[in-house]
Amino acid sequence: MQFSQEDLAFQREVRAFIQASLPDDVRKKVVHGNEVTKDDYTHWHKILYRKGWIAPNWPADQGGSGWSAIQRYIFDEECGLAGAPRLSPFGLGMVGPVIMHFGSAAQKARYLPNILSGEETWCQGYSEPGSGSDLASLQTRAERKGDHYLINGSKLWTSLAHHADLIFCLVRTSIEKKKQDGISFLVFGIKDQPGIDIRPLITLNGLRHVNQVFFTDVKVPLDSLIGEEGKGWTIAKYLLEHERVSGGGVGALKTALQRVKEIASSEMSDGQPLIEDTDFRRRVAQAEIELMSVEQTMLRALALFSADRQIGAVSSLIKIRRSEVEQTISELAVMAAHYYAMPYNVASLRDGWNEEPIGPEDANALTPTYMFLRAASIYSGSNEIQRNIIAKADLRLS
Ligand SMILES: Cc1cc2nc3c(=O)[nH]c(=O)nc-3n(C[C@H](O)[C@H](O)[C@H](O)COP(=O)(O)OP(=O)(O)OC[C@H]3O[C@@H](n4cnc5c(N)ncnc54)[C@H](O)[C@@H]3O)c2cc1C
Incomplete structure (x- = not known):
């Protein structure tokens, strides 16, 4: 439980870099609890991306930092101590590892580079009205119709959907005896898409963080499916593990x-x-x-x-x-x-x-x-x- 000399040297390197690179106005907003804008997050994302430090939890051959668990902890702690904004976990921490693990070569090539560079941002469509803790009871339907899925339903508490380009979504593609079966994991564009309506929910702090997202006859191509159809629950569990572990x-x-x-x-x-x-x-x-x-x-x-x-x-x-x-x-x-x-x-x-x-x-x-x-x-x-x-x-x- 003690840091080695190498870890301590790494800690000094991280501390010096953040001190030199984190814009002071952004740091003040974070430490003083003011609203951090999408531009602020993007700016910090790009600084870390250029340094090669944007994806501590990704393997080096996929563009990650290739750090040990201890180094990741040190980095997270130094960012917090310095007042750096906590970057959205949806791309880097959640769907990125899912695509790496379950996605096809074409899906990896399509999505991973833009997650790393910050060109595209994501939101998480898991919870629904009536399905939160009991997530497997979700009702949003995706029907296979020729060359596309047709999506109908609604997602609730969707953080930052109003800023996101893409959504990863758990949908029901068939009704089975066991509610965990028949769920699929889809990824698709959410911004300015026909049939998608993103309505704000203002949280108790008076700011817009979460939304309800409505899908009415939304067409998404079949290659939006990650992994096997009907096996999305396995992916959902894999992702939830990442979500909980990443919350240091x-x-x-x-x-x-x-x-x-x-x-x-x-x-x-x-x-x-x-x-x-x-x-x-x-x-x-x-x-x-x-x-x-x-x-x-x-x-x-x-x-x-x-x-x-x-x-x-x-x-x-x-x-x-x-x-x-x-x-x-x-x-x-x-x-x-x-x-x-x-x-x-x-x-x-x-x-x-x-x-x-x-x-x-x-x-x-x-x-x-x-x-x-x-x-x-x-x-x-x-x-x-x-x-x-x-x-x-x-x-x-x-
Ligand atoms: C600020 C915020 C941001 C969020 N962002 C997202 C997001 O981006 N994407 C997304 O998909 N979801 C998001 N969520 C949803 C979040 O994951 C759910 O709110 C959470 O899982 C709880 O579900 P629920 O709200 O339906 O409450 P319920 O599941 O209805 O639970 C109500 C209460 O009952 C308790 N309870 C339920 N079942 C049990 C049980 N078996 N045993 C004991 N107690 C139980 C719960 O602990 C809770 O206190 C967000 C929520 C909030 C508040």
Whole structure:
């Protein structure tokens, strides 16, 4: 669980590169919880792409960095500590590995280069109204009609669909006895396509992150199918594993906790800085201990993984504890800024807002961030479902 000399040298190299390359305005937006635009994400994506660091989890012969698990962890942590934006996982972290594993040579050539370069962006069409935790109950139909599939149905909570060029979608191509059978994995264009209607859902922070996507007689070519027809559940499970394992982000939480300490050091309570208040200090210390435990669990999992040992349901454990500590930190930030965190002005989170903040610089973003993060225990598979996974896989309870 200790970094080697090579790992430490790698850490210094990553830190220096990010320091020199991450645009300061983007870093500020991330650290202050302001809206990061699609252009900001694309800009950072291209910087990492040019450096050859855009795909830490891809093999080197496919354009990835070819890093070890430890190096990937270090990179993720350094990005978080520096306030780099977390790039969308849908292309690089999810559909990319799926296409590499299950796609044809033509599909690999068509999609992978643009995922790497950032030319095309993706969204994930899994959940539906009535099918979230029980994903296999999904109802969106794709009927084979000659040279194409005809898609009808709807996907819900589709993050960033309004920015995406393409969608990867679980659809029902046949009705079978077992609901996991008859599901297929399709990839197709979503932007300005006839029959596709992307409607915004505004989350509690007042911003557009998720959507509902409606499909009405949408025609997609047969070569949109990845893998075998009716065997999409196997692909879905493969992808969900990637989704859960990729959700590290400990560095970003350290930065957020550091920000809480800074705010609490400048805000006064009963004539002294809030950080001196015994109860508040105890809460901050508790959050820090929990964050350290997430970090140590990740490192322990990495050590096992690097030694080709089974890690069990540890990704579920990390998902639960990480989302809980993230929520706690956002709550502490609101407490630290107290009444300065009360304004709920979404416009102030966007580019172009030039009014001087009252109180801490990032006060306006604290409550919206707190609100949005209530969803952290729901997305990527709810925490209750993760507990079920642990119960079955590690505790052998059924
Ligand atoms: C901000 C956000 C972004 C999202 N982005 C995407 C996206 O890009 N693409 C996508 O496909 N999906 C996305 N989702 C959907 C997400 O994956 C689902 O919300 C999640 O899987 C839960 O499904 P559900 O909302 O239908 O809730 P339900 O499955 O209806 O669950 C409701 C409640 O019941 C609990 N529950 C359900 N079943 C069980 C059980 N067996 N045991 C114990 N408790 C149970 C759940 O934990 C939850 O508390 C996103 C969600 C959010 C909030």
